[in-house]
Amino acid sequence: GVIEEVLKNEGDTVESGEVIGKFKEGAAGESKPAESKSEAKAEAPKAEEKSEAASGDAILSPAARKLAEENNVDPSAVKGTGKDGRVTKEDVQNYVDSNKSSGGAPAAKPAAMPEVNVAQGERAEKRVPMTRLRASIAKRLVDAQQTAAMLTTFN
Secondary structure: OEEEEEOOOOOOOOOOOOOOEEEEOOOOOOOOOOOOHHHHHHHHHHHHHHHHHHHOOOOEOHHHHHHHHHOOOOHHHOOOOOHHHOEOHHHHHHHHHHHHHOOOOOOOOOOOOOOOOOOOOOOOOOOOOOOHHHHHHHHHHHHHHHHOOOOOOOO
């Protein structure tokens, strides 16, 4: 539908349940650009994800996208093992590791980023399901955090 009539102006005080406008059903309106920048930013990622899915490219999780950008990995070259073929962080990490071990083309690092020496341990990142005890502890901690007083005053 299309907005037929606006009964209240921007900035007017309205009560709950009060009619602020009327819609005309069945009419097709003109498509106008988004008025605020935040709406435009919110719509852009949705459209980008849909276009990636439509073109057959891989859909990346946010962590996987960041890791792929850091390692200059082409997302379409990584096979996704996540839900609906989504490329996960582990998929990108495995791809990067396999390219390094097979002697493939080394990923070029951006010159603007300074080299940071980090001691690499033998620990591998592994996800394990949370036990019931840990889940209940986590739930209680979140409840305590949400119900605790935001401000405490002392006399």
